[in-house]
Amino acid sequence: MGETFGALNARKSVRSYANKQVERKLLEKIADAGDKAPLGAPLAIRIITDTELLERIDKETHDRMKNSGVPFLVERASLPGYRPLYSAPVLIVIASDPARGPLGAGAAAENMIIAATDLGLGSCFVGSPMQTVSDPSYAEKIGLPEGFKPLAGVLVGYADDPTLFKRPRTPADIAYIE
Numbered sequence: 154m155g156e157t158f159g160a161l162n163a164r165k166s167v168r169s170y171a172n173k174q175v176e177r178k179l180l181e182k183i184a185d186a187g188d189k190a191p192l193g194a195p196l197a198i199r200i201i202t203d204t205e206l207l208e209r210i211d212k213e214t215h216d217r218m219k220n221s222g223v224p225f226l227v228e229r230a231s232l233p234g235y236r237p238l239y240s241a242p243v244l245i246v247i248a249s250d251p252a253r254g255p256l257g258a259g260a261a262a263e264n265m266i267i268a269a270t271d272l273g274l275g276s277c278f279v280g281s282p283m284q285t286v287s288d289p290s291y292a293e294k295i296g297l298p299e300g301f302k303p304l305a306g307v308l309v310g311y312a313d314d315p316t317l318f319k320r321p322r323t324p325a326d327i328a329y330i331e
Contacts, residue, residue, distance in 0.1 A: 160271040167275030170310035186268035190260035194253035199246040199295045211238040241308035248301040258304035275312030
């Protein structure tokens with residue numbers, strides 16, 4: 154007992170990854186953790202390791218962010234050296250019927266992030282690349298079922314520079330109503 158809290162406390166959003174592929178058996182464990190999440194609807198989990206596809210998603214997401222008109226996204230995309238996929242060797246796309254599955258997709262993403270941490274890997278929850286992979290050409294390429302939309306993304310890899318693009322964390326406002 155206690156391993157869960159160890160992983161929760163060790164979890165960090167990693168925004169810099171080593172140029173090293175993650176072993177398939179570890180990715181299978183991470184996907185299995187996502188599949189064990191409490192779900193309100195069926196999910197499609199797609200694990201992308203294709204380097205060319207990741208580069209295309211990264212570039213298109215960066216362009217979308219710069220041209221979004223959303224101050225946070227434009228500011229982030231303008232940082233020197235910033236890349237939306239942070240050079241991660243793996244992007245996990247979690248998709249579902251958006252009318253039924255957003256909470257399950259988030260729960261699956263969190264399970265995968267904690268599993269990755271427990272396996273000694275870095276991870277980062279991402280949303281911006283989901284806009285890119287929602288494009289029908291990407292959805293078809295990664296084999297999303299009809300009616301499914303990418304709702305959450307998780308980057309996975311071996312952590313490199315833990316200080317790169319680090320943001321301060323704001324703790325939750327927790328209150329007990331008794």
